[in-house]
Amino acid sequence: xxxxxxxxxxxxxxxxxxxxxxxxxxxxxxxxxxxxxxxxxxxxxxxxxxxxxxxxxxxxxxxxxxxxxxxxxxxxxxxxxxxxxxxxxxxxxxxxxxxxxxxxxxxxxxxxxxxxxxxxxxxxxxxxxxxxxxxxxxxxxxxxxxxxxxxxxxxxxxxxxxxxxxxxxxxxxxxxxxxxxxxxxxxxxxxxxxxxxxxxxxxxxxxxxxxxxxxxxxxxxxxxxxxxxxxxxxxxxxxxxxxxxxxxxxxxxxxxxxxxxxxxxxxxxxxxxxxxxxxxxxxxxxxxxxxxxxxxxxxxxxxxxxxxxxxxxxxxxxxxxxxxxxxxxxxxxxxxxxxxxxxxxxxxxxxxxxxxxxxxxxxxxxxxxxxxxxxxxxxxxxxxxxxxxxxxxxxxx
Amino acid sequence: xxxxxxxxxxxxxxxxxxxxxxxxxxxxxxxxxxxxxxxxxxxxxxxxxxxxxxxxxxxxxxxxxxxxxxxxxxxxxxxxxxxxxxxxxxxxxxxxxxxxxxxxxxxxxxxxxxxxxxxxxxxxxxxxxxxxxxxxxxxxxxxxxxxxxxxxxxxxxxxxxxxxxxxxxxxxxxxxxxxxxxxxxxxxxxxxxxxxxxxxxxxxxxxxxxxxxxxxxxxxxxxxxxxxxxxxxxxxxxxxxxxxxxxxxxxxxxxxxxxxxxxxxxxxxxxxxxxxxxxxxxxxxxxxxxxxxxxxxxxxxxxxxxxxxxxxxxxxxxxxxxxxxxxxxxxxxxxxxxxxxxxxxxxxxxxxxxxxxxxxxxxxxxxxxxxxxxxxxxxxxxxxxxxxxxxxxxxxxxxxxxxxxxxxxxxxxxxxxxxxxxxxxxxxxxxxxxxxxxxxxxxxxxxxxxxxxxxxxxxxxxxxxxxxxxxxxxxxxxxxxxxxxxxxxxxxxxxxxxxxxxxxxxxxxxxxxxx
Numbered sequence: 001x002x003x004x005x006x007x008x009x010x011x012x013x014x015x016x017x018x019x020x021x022x023x024x025x026x027x028x029x030x031x032x033x034x035x036x037x038x039x040x041x042x043x044x045x046x047x048x049x050x051x052x053x054x055x056x057x058x059x060x061x062x063x064x065x066x067x068x069x070x071x072x073x074x075x076x077x078x079x080x081x082x083x084x085x086x087x088x089x090x091x092x093x094x095x096x097x098x099x100x101x102x103x104x105x106x107x108x109x110x111x112x113x114x115x116x117x118x119x120x121x122x123x124x125x126x127x128x129x130x131x132x133x134x135x136x137x138x139x140x141x142x143x144x145x146x147x148x149x150x151x152x153x154x155x156x157x158x159x160x161x162x163x164x165x166x167x168x169x170x171x172x173x174x175x176x177x178x179x180x181x182x183x184x185x186x187x188x189x190x191x192x193x194x195x196x197x198x199x200x201x202x203x204x205x206x207x208x209x210x211x212x213x214x215x216x217x218x219x220x221x222x223x224x225x226x227x228x229x230x231x232x233x234x235x236x237x238x239x240x241x242x243x244x245x246x247x248x249x250x251x252x253x254x255x256x257x258x259x260x261x262x263x264x265x266x267x268x269x270x271x272x273x274x275x276x277x278x279x280x281x282x283x284x285x286x287x288x289x290x291x292x293x294x295x296x297x298x299x300x301x302x303x304x305x306x307x308x309x310x311x312x313x314x315x316x317x318x319x320x321x322x323x324x325x326x327x328x329x330x331x332x333x334x335x336x337x338x339x340x341x342x343x344x345x346x347x348x349x350x351x352x353x354x355x356x357x358x359x360x361x362x363x364x365x366x367x368x369x370x371x372x373x374x375x376x377x378x379x380x381x382x383x384x385x386x387x388x389x390x391x392x393x394x395x396x397x
Numbered sequence: 398x399x400x401x402x403x404x405x406x407x408x409x410x411x412x413x414x415x416x417x418x419x420x421x422x423x424x425x426x427x428x429x430x431x432x433x434x435x436x437x438x439x440x441x442x443x444x445x446x447x448x449x450x451x452x453x454x455x456x457x458x459x460x461x462x463x464x465x466x467x468x469x470x471x472x473x474x475x476x477x478x479x480x481x482x483x484x485x486x487x488x489x490x491x492x493x494x495x496x497x498x499x500x501x502x503x504x505x506x507x508x509x510x511x512x513x514x515x516x517x518x519x520x521x522x523x524x525x526x527x528x529x530x531x532x533x534x535x536x537x538x539x540x541x542x543x544x545x546x547x548x549x550x551x552x553x554x555x556x557x558x559x560x561x562x563x564x565x566x567x568x569x570x571x572x573x574x575x576x577x578x579x580x581x582x583x584x585x586x587x588x589x590x591x592x593x594x595x596x597x598x599x600x601x602x603x604x605x606x607x608x609x610x611x612x613x614x615x616x617x618x619x620x621x622x623x624x625x626x627x628x629x630x631x632x633x634x635x636x637x638x639x640x641x642x643x644x645x646x647x648x649x650x651x652x653x654x655x656x657x658x659x660x661x662x663x664x665x666x667x668x669x670x671x672x673x674x675x676x677x678x679x680x681x682x683x684x685x686x687x688x689x690x691x692x693x694x695x696x697x698x699x700x701x702x703x704x705x706x707x708x709x710x711x712x713x714x715x716x717x718x719x720x721x722x723x724x725x726x727x728x729x730x731x732x733x734x735x736x737x738x739x740x741x742x743x744x745x746x747x748x749x750x751x752x753x754x755x756x757x758x759x760x761x762x763x764x765x766x767x768x769x770x771x772x773x774x775x776x777x778x779x780x781x782x783x784x785x786x787x788x789x790x791x792x793x794x795x796x797x798x799x800x801x802x803x804x805x806x807x808x809x810x811x812x813x814x815x816x817x818x819x820x821x822x823x824x825x826x827x828x829x830x831x832x833x834x835x836x837x838x839x840x841x842x843x844x845x846x847x848x849x850x851x852x853x854x855x856x857x858x859x860x861x862x863x864x865x866x867x868x869x870x871x872x873x874x875x876x877x878x879x880x881x882x883x884x885x886x887x888x889x890x891x892x893x894x895x896x897x898x899x900x901x902x903x904x905x906x907x908x909x910x911x912x
Contacts, residue, residue, distance in 0.1 A: 074894075077505040078527055099886045103865075107874075171874055236678065253678040258872065344620050345680050346872030347865065362861050363498055 106173030115166030193277025226339025258348035453483030463490035466805025565767035570809025605694025613674030632664030633758030703807030759840035862887035
């Protein structure tokens with residue numbers, strides 16, 4: 001069978017070889033190659049890569065472009081059709097500076113003294129990190145610009161948090177509420193997951209059973225978890241009513257207090273997602289080289305030293321990956337606040353995704369898309385910053 | 398090379414953008430999706446109703462509310478209708494917040510998966526403008542089965558009619574009223590101050606003999622349901638005093654919202670105070686919850702549509718049979734001076750319709766579930782859908798349905814008020830029937846009745862902006878001033894988007910109704 005005469009080139013750099021970048025000539029050659037035999041690497045690229053590219057274009061790029069179009073548009077229901085009117089930045093203007101500002105960003109008030117301290121500390125950390133990243137090695141101008149922009153955004157978010165959470169009369173909007181869900185949820189889920197994984201890795205009786213039990217919440221649909229927690233937080237009629245009654249909480253209600261409602265959402269989310277952290281960390285712990293630990297014990301290391309100096313560094317790469325996944329997933333939280341509290345009381349438990357969903361449900365597709373793009377921007381910047389931060393600290397030796 | 402790829406990428410992106418836009422705006426080819434103009438629709442037979450009609454093989458897809466009320470009578474009577482005519486009625490029931498969106502998306506995209514709707518007649522501004530709904534004028538006027546003249550004038554001429562044409566068939570009549578425990582309360586509240594005093598008096602006492610403390614007032618305040626109407630009922634007497642034509646939502650000369658003044662601030666304050674005497678989770682209770690609490694004897698007072706009156710009759714669920722009184726929504730001894738935005742005392746000039754110094758303004762909130770037909774549906778489906786809606790509304794069926802709490806339907810025909818036998822049949826005493834129907838009639842005949850908002854984007858004004866702001870207020874997220882400003886800004890934004898003059902004209906027209 002005739003072929004191009006070269007072995008199948010699996011090197012990604014091969015994509016830039018002259019044959020590939022010749023366009024129409026490549027097409028002709030690919031067809032010729034197809035006629036000559038399927039093993040041609042050029043033909044393989046056409047057969048395997050282009051279908052993938054087309055699928056990605058239709059499933060990822062098209063919705064992205066379409067929703068971007070919507071973010072700058074307003075839908076008008078006309079006779080027998082829907083008109084998409086271009087409105088420029090109006091949707092973003094309404095969200096960031098107009099009638100929806102308090103809904104998205106919250107009610108901003110001057111910080112309390114504690115707020116100023118937190119802002120000062122946070123700003124110091126951000127500046128130190130920025131200076132370290134700019135002076136730590138060769139940095140290209142674009143990279144420096146992006147890092148400065150990231151630091152400005154981080155400082156802005158910190159200022160927003162301080163003005164809404166650590167101020168007299170301030171109130172968080174859906175953006176800060178989402179960050180509360182994400183960061184509080186990740187901390188609690190990671191600590192619980194790690195604790196459970198450390199327990200489950202011990203040679204205890206019944207550990208197989210508990211491994212399965214710990215995994216169960218992950219198998220339940222988030223809407224089901226939402227309804228379950230809705231019943232469980234009903235102190236007057238729910239299944240835990242006797243317990244709440246004994247604790248003197250029979251007249252207490254989770255849904256009327258903003259912070260109680262947010263905590264209820266975090267508890268439900270934690271219950272659902274801790275097993276994910278647990279199972280990944282369990283795998284990491286079971287993959288640890290026991291000889292290293294045994295050698296450390298022989299050298300007189302304590303369990304605490306073994307944990308901090310052997311176990312933690314060993315599971316750090318996996319841990320950072322889990323946190324990254326949960327970070328990205330956490331920003332999309334919608335089922336729990338929607339089912340458990342309906343976003344209430346008022347809008348106290350609304351996440352960005354829920355706000356976008358409610359706008360979408362009320363056919364305000366333009367504003368919904370604008371919120372989605374704000375969320376996309378936020379997640380991209382935070383996730384990229386997180387990865388870059390770790391990359392500077394975990395370098396292959 | 399690179400530039401060539403960039404060109405290709407740009408071309409692909411442009412194609413996608415173009416296809417996205419053209420996919421969403423099929424303006425060049427609306428013929429296949431545009432609803433047929435009502436003028437070209439073949440005139441139906443004079444009596445296109447159940448009896449004698451043969452719709453064998455026709456299936457009507459009907460969208461409505463999953464209450465479970467409202468869907469219940471439609472689902473229960475659909476098999477009977479099928480036995481009579483052969484038409485199969487497939488009732489698709491969804492949540493309250495979804496009805497509008499599903500209906501308007503279905504119609505505007507030309508999907509037309511629904512042939513008929515039982516929904517809020519106050520949305521007609523959004524549905525009749527683009528020609529989505531069938532003009533039923535000639536059908537109802539010539540149909541002996543629907544007995545159009547028996548439908549109450551308010552429901553016939555206001556709820557069912559828009560721009561002089563009939564678009565819906567009423568299946569329900571809705572007014573807010575206050576219910577009270579007649580075995581505990583001798584003098585029902587006349588003003589909202591009275592309401593708070595009575596609620597305070599009974600709050601925390603055992604009202605149903607189960608040994609548990611109960612509540613002075615139960616009003617559904619859950620966001621995203623039907624709670625936003627209550628605040629208008631509380632504010633009605635403060636906002637409107639010169640008669641129905643004055644309007645309670647907007648200034649009828651400038652289209653500026655009337656909800657940013659001393660009157661609405663007082664209404665907000667009163668609304669919030671009712672929570673002091675309610676269940677601890679009242680902020681998260683829907684009407685189904687508060688109805689259940691009232692009919693199990695846990696509340697001294699409640700505000701609701703006509704449903705509690707009939708639900709309280711059901712021995713299977715009610716412990717307050719013959720212990721329920723109904724009264725016109727309480728009023729105020731003050732009202733708004735629109736020139737100053739301040740409250741003034743009621744007198745013959747400021748409150749010409751006041752009774753004993755109390756300015757009542759009963760709120761025709763929602764107006765009642767009504768049936769409409771998709772103008773783009775096939776002719777045989779339109780005929781079958783009309784026949785079904787007429788069958789449901791016909792006195793023979795509706796006079797029974799309005800007496801059953803499970804239906805969610807309340808009286809709206811003259812015969813419903815005049816024929817007491819049907820009420821006796823479900824266990825309502827003459828005295829209770831007089832009280833219940835009297836409260837509805839008193840509201841209906843009040844010259845200062847507040848009409849619900851009925852202009853394009855009504856749903857956005859009420860369900861999106863008002864509902865969210867009031868829920869934030871009672872949750873403590875906003876104070877009264879912030880709440881009023883948020884409503885005003887939100888409403889003005891919608892008004893300006895649609896066009897202030899057009900909205901003003903629509904509002905003025907909606908207030909010119911004759912009762």
